[in-house]
Amino acid sequence: MKFKVLYFASLRESLGKAEELVEAPSGVSSVAALQRFLAERGEGVPALARGRNVRAAVNQVMVKDDVAIADGDEIAFFPPVTGG
Amino acid sequence: MSVSVQEADFDPGREAERLSAGRDDVGALATFTGLVRADKQNGSQGSDVQAMTLEHYPGMTEKALEAIVVEARSRWPAILGVRVIHRVGRLAPGDRIVFVGVAGAHRGEAFAACEFIMDYLKTRAPFWKKEDTAEGGRWVDARDSDDEAAGRWSVPD
Numbered sequence: 001m002k003f004k005v006l007y008f009a010s011l012r013e014s015l016g017k018a019e020e021l022v023e024a025p026s027g028v029s030s031v032a033a034l035q036r037f038l039a040e041r042g043e044g045v046p047a048l049a050r051g052r053n054v055r056a057a058v059n060q061v062m063v064k065d066d067v068a069i070a071d072g073d074e075i076a077f078f079p080p081v082t083g084g
Numbered sequence: 085m086s087v088s089v090q091e092a093d094f095d096p097g098r099e100a101e102r103l104s105a106g107r108d109d110v111g112a113l114a115t116f117t118g119l120v121r122a123d124k125q126n127g128s129q130g131s132d133v134q135a136m137t138l139e140h141y142p143g144m145t146e147k148a149l150e151a152i153v154v155e156a157r158s159r160w161p162a163i164l165g166v167r168v169i170h171r172v173g174r175l176a177p178g179d180r181i182v183f184v185g186v187a188g189a190h191r192g193e194a195f196a197a198c199e200f201i202m203d204y205l206k207t208r209a210p211f212w213k214k215e216d217t218a219e220g221g222r223w224v225d226a227r228d229s230d231d232e233a234a235g236r237w238s239v240p241d
Contacts, residue, residue, distance in 0.1 A: 009212035060144035080226030083211025
């Protein structure tokens with residue numbers, strides 16, 4: 001499963017990157033599972049840990065984290081929005 | 085085009101005029117203009133905001149705003165016109181940041197839809213504010229009161 005993953009605002013700064021191509025095991029089939037996979041990669045990424053108030057969008061639509069994802073999807077992670 | 089995401093400033097008066105130009109069925113024009121405020125975030129402990137930078141998610145931002153307009157039109161079918169403008173990039177205190185204008189036959193749907201669009205924009209459109217202060221950059225935290233404002237428009241399934 002390959003995903004295009006984008007990060008915005010404080011999350012982009014914490015991770016030091018705006019986007020990456022991610023290859024994940026086939027069991028990574030929901031937004032929550034992908035977030036967990038990314039958070040636990042390498043030495044761990046605290047900014048993506050569960051409970052850090054991370055919001056997500058799949059293919060540019062804001063979603064809850066139990067939403068299913070498929071190969072090729074564009075997944076974005078970001079803090080709660082503050083426009084207006 | 086009813087939705088714009090742009091760095092450039094806008095003219096609220098001209099935008100309002102366009103909503104009713106050339107038609108005689110508009111009886112109400114509700115507009116909201118949001119400005120960058122210079123107040124201290126953490127009371128007297130905070131430092132003055134010198135400027136702020138608006139980051140967004142190109143592509144999704146426009147779709148999210150259009151979806152909010154579609155939702156408003158489905159809730160208030162009598163709406164005759166909608167215009168939403170949100171600026172991005174670097175802005176200074178006093179600068180205009182957001183405009184929502186709604187034209188309707190009567191004030192009820194114009195007021196309600198204008199407020200609904202702003203409340204949904206605050207919680208559903210992918211914008212993030214970073215304030216520049218004398219002490220450096222500071223991401224603005226989301227406010228629970230914005231979630232509550234959006235929540236009051238919820239309809240039971």
